[in-house]
Amino acid sequence: xxxxTFARRMHILQLLPREPNASTVARLxxxxxxxxxxxxxxxxERDLQELSREYAIHVTEGRPELWSWTQEAPNASLPSMPPxxxxxxxxxxxxLGRLLPPTVLEQLKPAYGxxxxxxxxxxxxxxxxxxxxxxxxxxxxxxxxxxxxxEVLRVVYESLLREEAFEAxxxxxxxxxxxxxxxxVHPQALVYRQGVIYLVATxxxxxxxxxxxxxxxxxxxxxxxPFRRASQFDLKRYIEHERAFExxxxxxxxxxxxxxxxxxxxxxxxxxSRDQVIEDTRDPDWKRVRACVIDTTQLxxxxxxxxxxxxxVAPRALRRAMRKDARATAALYARRGG
Amino acid sequence: xxxxTFARRMHILQLLPREPNASTVARLxxxxxxxxxxxxxxxxERDLQELSREYAIHVTEGRPELWSWTQEAPNASLPSMPPxxxxxxxxxxxxLGRLLPPTVLEQLKPAYGxxxxxxxxxxxxxxxxxxxxxxxxxxxxxxxxxxxxxEVLRVVYESLLREEAFEAxxxxxxxxxxxxxxxxVHPQALVYRQGVIYLVATxxxxxxxxxxxxxxxxxxxxxxxPFRRASQFDLKRYIEHERAFExxxxxxxxxxxxxxxxxxxxxxxxxxSRDQVIEDTRDPDWKRVRACVIDTTQLxxxxxxxxxxxxxVAPRALRRAMRKDARATAALYARRGG
DNA sequence: CACGATGGCGACAGTTTCTGTCGCGTCATA
DNA sequence: TATGACGCGACAGAAACTGTCGCCATCGTG
Numbered sequence: 019x020x021x022x023t024f025a026r027r028m029h030i031l032q033l034l035p036r037e038p039n040a041s042t043v044a045r046l047x048x049x050x051x052x053x054x055x056x057x058x059x060x061x062x063e064r065d066l067q068e069l070s071r072e073y074a075i076h077v078t079e080g081r082p083e084l085w086s087w088t089q090e091a092p093n094a095s096l097p098s099m100p101p102x103x104x105x106x107x108x109x110x111x112x113x114l115g116r117l118l119p120p121t122v123l124e125q126l127k128p129a130y131g132x133x134x135x136x137x138x139x140x141x142x143x144x145x146x147x148x149x150x151x152x153x154x155x156x157x158x159x160x161x162x163x164x165x166x167x168x169e170v171l172r173v174v175y176e177s178l179l180r181e182e183a184f185e186a187x188x189x190x191x192x193x194x195x196x197x198x199x200x201x202x203v204h205p206q207a208l209v210y211r212q213g214v215i216y217l218v219a220t221x222x223x224x225x226x227x228x229x230x231x232x233x234x235x236x237x238x239x240x241x242x243x244p245f246r247r248a249s250q251f252d253l254k255r256y257i258e259h260e261r262a263f264e265x266x267x268x269x270x271x272x273x274x275x276x277x278x279x280x281x282x283x284x285x286x287x288x289x290x291s292r293d294q295v296i297e298d299t300r301d302p303d304w305k306r307v308r309a310c311v312i313d314t315t316q317l318x319x320x321x322x323x324x325x326x327x328x329x330x331v332a333p334r335a336l337r338r339a340m341r342k343d344a345r346a347t348a349a350l351y352a353r354r355g356g
Numbered sequence: 357x358x359x360x361t362f363a364r365r366m367h368i369l370q371l372l373p374r375e376p377n378a379s380t381v382a383r384l385x386x387x388x389x390x391x392x393x394x395x396x397x398x399x400x401e402r403d404l405q406e407l408s409r410e411y412a413i414h415v416t417e418g419r420p421e422l423w424s425w426t427q428e429a430p431n432a433s434l435p436s437m438p439p440x441x442x443x444x445x446x447x448x449x450x451x452l453g454r455l456l457p458p459t460v461l462e463q464l465k466p467a468y469g470x471x472x473x474x475x476x477x478x479x480x481x482x483x484x485x486x487x488x489x490x491x492x493x494x495x496x497x498x499x500x501x502x503x504x505x506x507e508v509l510r511v512v513y514e515s516l517l518r519e520e521a522f523e524a525x526x527x528x529x530x531x532x533x534x535x536x537x538x539x540x541v542h543p544q545a546l547v548y549r550q551g552v553i554y555l556v557a558t559x560x561x562x563x564x565x566x567x568x569x570x571x572x573x574x575x576x577x578x579x580x581x582p583f584r585r586a587s588q589f590d591l592k593r594y595i596e597h598e599r600a601f602e603x604x605x606x607x608x609x610x611x612x613x614x615x616x617x618x619x620x621x622x623x624x625x626x627x628x629s630r631d632q633v634i635e636d637t638r639d640p641d642w643k644r645v646r647a648c649v650i651d652t653t654q655l656x657x658x659x660x661x662x663x664x665x666x667x668x669v670a671p672r673a674l675r676r677a678m679r680k681d682a683r684a685t686a687a688l689y690a691r692r693g694g
Numbered sequence: 695c696a697c698g699a700t701g702g703c704g705a706c707a708g709t710t711t712c713t714g715t716c717g718c719g720t721c722a723t724a
Numbered sequence: 725t726a727t728g729a730c731g732c733g734a735c736a737g738a739a740a741c742t743g744t745c746g747c748c749a750t751c752g753t754g
Contacts, residue, residue, distance in 0.1 A: 323661035326684035346664035
């Protein structure tokens with residue numbers, strides 16, 4: 019049992035939530051006792067007062083006083099992150115900036131804030147100079163990621179966590195305004211795809227699974243209806259085998275490609291599979307790549323994105339599909355001049 | 357000035373590095389004094405002993421004792437992360453799993469470890485069930501990301517942080533083995549692209565910038581040669597305007613696309629730009645999309661990846677380029693049967 | 695509106711802990 | 725082997741921590 023003054027105060031700091039949330043002395047007191055700190059409530063009160071003199075801790079006026087870390091309280095981790103890790107964080111932040119919706123990115127801010135602080139402290143190099151020395155080149159253009167209401171995000175996450183139903187209004191894809199009547203939603207899983215977060219859920223007493231894009235949701239709020247878990251639900255299976263998000267997993271195939279030299283070089287660095295082999299061909303400008311991969315939608319996207327840099331040789335079916343695509347695309351442009 | 361016993365011990369915990377690194381009593385003592393803790397070294401010694409009774413803190417035998425958090429010490433953040441944020445972390449981890457090289461991902465593990473712990477504690481839901489309820493669908497196939505030697509990563513990061521030169525052997529793209537002679541590297545910046553980390557650096561006394569893929573580097577170690585900063589170096593400019601990574605930024609163009617209905621729906625969710633407009637066309641199966649975007653390599657990749665789902669109408673130059681690509685691709689498959 | 699219950703806090707005193715000082719023994723380095 | 729740096733035990737004065745008690749404000753309820 020941890021019983022020292024230091025350990026107790028440390029626990030208090032850990033138990034204190036950040037500002038949208040709050041805790042009371044009574045609550046903290048019982049939590050501490052559960053952790054083996056046998057002290058009176060008075061001591062906890064004094065601890066809080068003492069700690070609030072040193073740390074960004076806030077207390078409300080109302081009668082059961084509500085204690086919390088202020089919104090601005092810096093985030094600190096123990097052990098503190100080494101500078102090298104801070105660099106990684108900066109790089110990941112840069113990378114995710116294009117991939118995650120702003121509301122979600124917001125949640126990661128404390129961690130990145132700490133990374134910045136670590137780097138600033140380290141050798142007193144201003145963060146601006148660090149940002150100028152780190153870059154990430156993603157492979158998607160700069161999309162305008164849809165904005166999700168933070169309150170919606172909060173309610174959805176909380177409900178998923180607590181396994182509770184909630185109410186929300188949902189504006190279907192084609193409609194401009196959300197309907198008057200809120201839906202009763204039983205959240206089952208979250209799927210993140212291309213900047214959009216989808217909630218997989220059932221509605222009211224129906225059994226079928228629906229995909230709700232969070233940025234189309236509004237006026238989310240808790241409700242008292244009992245939660246219904248979808249029976250036999252397995253997200254991975256749902257996505258990959260039931261093609262729920264139109265991203266089926268195909269067979270494992272022996273892929274053979276004829277690729278330009280530049281692409282071959284790139285594949286030498288980022289291999290398609292562990293067993294990938296790159297061979298020369300008669301034509302010095304082209305290489306042959308063999309790899310054992312799973313045939314997915316993503317693979318086809320990637321193959322198409324390379325355009326005339328790559329030709330699928332095998333398997334037959336994939337070659338045919340790519341040839342069909344290529345012809346159809348060329349046909350689009352043949353339709354009229356330009 | 358923070359002067360309480362609690363604050364001082366707290367600072368000690370923050371100053372203590374994790375196990376590969378370590379600190380001495382003398383060092384901690386001066387660091388604490390810089391932060392305004394006017395205590396004797398004896399007190400610091402006692403603090404460390406006291407703290408090591410409660411926390412996972414390790415000390416070596418040798419004469420200047422080396423203190424550190426053990427490798428296994430759990431990571432805790434203050435204020436502790438709310439469960440909703442923990443969910444986000446799990447999602448990001450899932451997402452990054454495909455995008456970041458394992459060695460880099462390793463560095464983020466402590467933060468994700470904490471996320472797991474928070475979720476486990478919250479309602480006692482096993483983490484396995486959480487992983488089965490969160491998924492991320494990236495738009496790249498499962499590449500085999502190149503493995504970087506952790507020691508190389510460490511030396512490179514540290515050198516970049518301290519603005520120091522270092523030595524390393526480098527195996528150029530085509531060669532099997534690294535040369536005998538190590539290179540003298542002056543690190544300038546890091547660029548992350550498609551799973552590969554490149555160090556932008558100058559070598560010896562030369563002025564030209566080189567790109568070194570970290571996974572091709574080995575036997576990295578510090579060296580005493582003075583660091584040479586590249587003059588007038590601006591990473592952003594270097595990448596975008598000097599086409600250093602073959603990812604030039606083009607002009608801002610008024611993009612006009614003819615897209616399939618499915619693609620139009622997708623673009624409705626993830627807009628190409630803030631001013632994007634989607635219009636009906638005479639043909640009910642096709643929509644017209646107008647957006648003001650920057651013409652980048654990534655944009656062209658993305659356009660190509662959609663294959664026959666999209667036809668570039670304007671600008672002319674881009675249309676011509678895409679038409680040329682489409683024809684070239686189709687020609688590849690016309691070369692012989694399939 | 696009155697009542698009781700609850701929560702916050704000042705005061706106090708006994709106890710514990712904290713801290714600077716000193717000195718001894720040991721280890722690393724020259 | 726000499727020298728200084730380092731770790732640590734002992735000690736005593738100072739500082740803090742903590743439980744108890746009582747007062748008063750506030751809140752909820754009848």
